Amino acid sequence: MIGMDGIVLAYRNIKERKTRSLLTFLGIAVGIAAIISLIAVGYGMQYAITEELVSFADTISVMPGKLIPGLGYVELGAFTERDIEDVRRISGVKDVTPLMYKMVEVEYRGERMPVQVMGADPCDLEEWYEEYVVFQEGRWIRERDYKGCMIGYNVAHEYFKNDIGLNDRITINESEFVVVGILEKASMVASSDLDPTIFLTTKSAQDVLGTDEVSMMMVKIRDIDRAEEIAEDIEEKIDENHNLEGFTEAMSMSSMMEQIGTVFMIIQVVLVGIASIALVVGCIGIMNTMLMSVMERTHEIGIMKAIGATNRNIMFLFLVEAGMISLIGGILGCILGTIVAKAICTIASAYMGMDMPAIVTPTVAIGSILVAILVGVVSGLYPARKAAMMSPIEAVRYE
Amino acid sequence: MSTMIRTVELTKTYRMGEIEVPVLRSVNLEINKGDFVAIQGPSGSGKSTLLNMIGCLDHPTSGTVFIDGTDTSTLNDDGQAKIRREKIGFIFQQFNLIHTLSALENVAFPMMFTGVAREKRIERAKELLGTLGLLERARHKPSELSGGEQQRVAIARALANNPPVILGDEPTGNLDTKSGKVMMDFLEKLNDKGETLIIVTHDPEIAARAHRIITMRDGILRDEK
Numbered sequence: 001m002i003g004m005d006g007i008v009l010a011y012r013n014i015k016e017r018k019t020r021s022l023l024t025f026l027g028i029a030v031g032i033a034a035i036i037s038l039i040a041v042g043y044g045m046q047y048a049i050t051e052e053l054v055s056f057a058d059t060i061s062v063m064p065g066k067l068i069p070g071l072g073y074v075e076l077g078a079f080t081e082r083d084i085e086d087v088r089r090i091s092g093v094k095d096v097t098p099l100m101y102k103m104v105e106v107e108y109r110g111e112r113m114p115v116q117v118m119g120a121d122p123c124d125l126e127e128w129y130e131e132y133v134v135f136q137e138g139r140w141i142r143e144r145d146y147k148g149c150m151i152g153y154n155v156a157h158e159y160f161k162n163d164i165g166l167n168d169r170i171t172i173n174e175s176e177f178v179v180v181g182i183l184e185k186a187s188m189v190a191s192s193d194l195d196p197t198i199f200l201t202t203k204s205a206q207d208v209l210g211t212d213e214v215s216m217m218m219v220k221i222r223d224i225d226r227a228e229e230i231a232e233d234i235e236e237k238i239d240e241n242h243n244l245e246g247f248t249e250a251m252s253m254s255s256m257m258e259q260i261g262t263v264f265m266i267i268q269v270v271l272v273g274i275a276s277i278a279l280v281v282g283c284i285g286i287m288n289t290m291l292m293s294v295m296e297r298t299h300e301i302g303i304m305k306a307i308g309a310t311n312r313n314i315m316f317l318f319l320v321e322a323g324m325i326s327l328i329g330g331i332l333g334c335i336l337g338t339i340v341a342k343a344i345c346t347i348a349s350a351y352m353g354m355d356m357p358a359i360v361t362p363t364v365a366i367g368s369i370l371v372a373i374l375v376g377v378v379s380g381l382y383p384a385r386k387a388a389m390m391s392p393i394e395a396v397r398y399e
Numbered sequence: 400m401s402t403m404i405r406t407v408e409l410t411k412t413y414r415m416g417e418i419e420v421p422v423l424r425s426v427n428l429e430i431n432k433g434d435f436v437a438i439q440g441p442s443g444s445g446k447s448t449l450l451n452m453i454g455c456l457d458h459p460t461s462g463t464v465f466i467d468g469t470d471t472s473t474l475n476d477d478g479q480a481k482i483r484r485e486k487i488g489f490i491f492q493q494f495n496l497i498h499t500l501s502a503l504e505n506v507a508f509p510m511m512f513t514g515v516a517r518e519k520r521i522e523r524a525k526e527l528l529g530t531l532g533l534l535e536r537a538r539h540k541p542s543e544l545s546g547g548e549q550q551r552v553a554i555a556r557a558l559a560n561n562p563p564v565i566l567g568d569e570p571t572g573n574l575d576t577k578s579g580k581v582m583m584d585f586l587e588k589l590n591d592k593g594e595t596l597i598i599v600t601h602d603p604e605i606a607a608r609a610h611r612i613i614t615m616r617d618g619i620l621r622d623e624k
């Protein structure tokens with residue numbers, strides 16, 4: 001028997017049993033789609049998070065305190081003007097953005113709430129958050145906006161009973177400010193910075209908070225590869241200024257990545273977990289459809305035996321057919337899975353406000369199709385073999 | 400005259416849980432080349448069982464079947480498949496055509512297993528359908544054919560590999576009298592040309608055409624014509 005006969009016959013069988021074939025394709029496709037879409041979304045998630053973090057790669061955040069694993073951040077003091085000037089002079093430092101923030105009481109239409117106020121140079125602020133800020137209304141604060149402020153989404157819409165609108169007045173520590181800009185809800189990474197915060201210029205922040213202490217510095221560097229080295233220089237310099245060993249914590253993004261390395265590990269583990277669940281679910285689906293569709297053909301296998309087919313002939317015919325069905329089902333599943341993943345990612349991206357693409361790598365696509373073929377063929381051959389092992393008359397009489 | 404089929408102490412026992420049901424009890428039978436044998440007997444007497452053993456469609460519990468001199472009990476699965484495709488053409492009461500294939504493809508199908516080239520298979524299948532007056536129905540599916548037509552397709556399929564023996568298990572059982580007669584005329588002509596025919600039947604008219612009648616009763620061959 002020549003291979004071509006097997007292919008022609010398999011094609012005929014698939015074509016003649018349209019409904020059955022369609023159901024089998026679908027059974028396999030759904031299994032593969034589950035694998036593809038879950039992995040694509042998982043990869044997309046990982047990509048999105050990495051991408052957000054990489055945009056901070058040339059940044060060192062400097063804090064007057066210690067990050068103690070398991071306990072969080074303990075503030076030990078504040079930076080001075082001199083610290084900032086000194087850091088600016090360290091070689092490799094491109095730019096320093098001093099930030100001050102504090103929780104203060106804010107009043108709006110007679111209602112008082114504690115809100116985080118951040119003071120910063122508007123130019124720095126704009127440069128810093130440019131990628132993350134989307135305005136609902138209004139504009140960036142400017143250096144001249146001594147009595148102007150920009151507010152995050154939560155401040156505008158969640159903290160107070162009444163929504164705060166553009167040009168409304170709010171009272172911060174007894175001084176009145178005009179809202180010149182209201183931000184949209186921020187993406188996941190920037191959300192904790194932007195959403196709950198009122199932004200002021202450094203000058204008005206100093207006045208309204210009654211202090212010129214700097215709570216934090218964001219340092220941009222020229223060469224990402226030197227991040228660790230520069231971070232050490234910064235710590236050394238400021239510790240020296242304050243005459244206190246371990247006063248400063250300067251964290252480059254790479255060390256930050258290490259800090260959140262566990263998060264990545266968890267994501268990886270979850271991903272592998274999801275993939276294996278998808279694999280199991282998919283394979284059971286494929287096995288089920290294939291077992292059913294071959295088992296119903298026991299009678300036909302009996303006829304084939306009765307007219308002289310050897311067990312090997314029969315196995316070969318079913319191998320080709322199961323392979324063909326699994327291949328088509330696998331390809332359909334890839335397409336279906338990609339569509340589903342795209343849909344999920346589009347919705348998730350919109351919901352989280354960040355760019356989360358559905359990533360279907362060739363390895364995953366080809367791997368899934370191979371899995372479909374392997375599982376399909378094995379679970380198709382099993383009942384075919386069982387039928388072929390029966391005596392011809394037993395198989396012919398099989399209901 | 401040489402022997403085509405010979406059974407020696409052929410026994411078949413079905414096991415129904417605890418109970419053993421003997422269906423064939425030491426059947427010794429010899430059928431010559433070119434003979435036309437009718438097997439008769441009451442329902443349940445073991446006629447189909449015997450025919451299935453002769454056709455290598457089932458394994459005996461004990462005893463042997465010789466086909467054209469070959470002891471089939473010594474053959475493995477592949478050997479028995481070879482006997483089935485080269486020596487035997489089996490016609491079932493239920494036709495047992497493959498319903499996804501056309502009449503032509505059904506007839507050509509057994510030749511795939513004997514390694515006949517595709518064009519040759521189709522040529523021979525057409526020729527066979529032609530002799531059975533079914534050329535116009537070649538492209539039809541079994542479901543689009545009448546019972547008589549389906550059985551003629553089944554005969555064509557049984558003849559595809561030119562087997563020396565045709566076995567029919569009540570081949571006219573599902574046909575009207577006229578179709579049954581047409582079919583028997585055809586088989587009789589084959590027999591005239593030297594084909595060995597073994598037909599299980601309840602129909603005395605068909606039995607009357609045979610050269611030899613075997614009657615089965617409770618798994619034992621009783622009397623012969």
Ligand SMILES: Nc1ncnc2c1ncn2[C@@H]1O[C@H](COP(=O)(O)OP(=O)(O)OP(=O)(O)O)[C@@H](O)[C@H]1O
Nearest residue numbers: 413414420422440441442443444445446447448449
């Ligand atoms: N697979 C089986 N398992 C158990 N018993 C069986 C099996 N096949 C046949 N039998 C029994 O063997 C006996 C003979 O069956 P067989 O089909 O050979 O009869 P038959 O002479 O062909 O009858 P009929 O004229 O009705 O076709 C019957 O009693 C039947 O119940």
Ligand SMILES: [Mg+2]
Nearest residue numbers: 446447448568
């Ligand atoms: Mg019977």
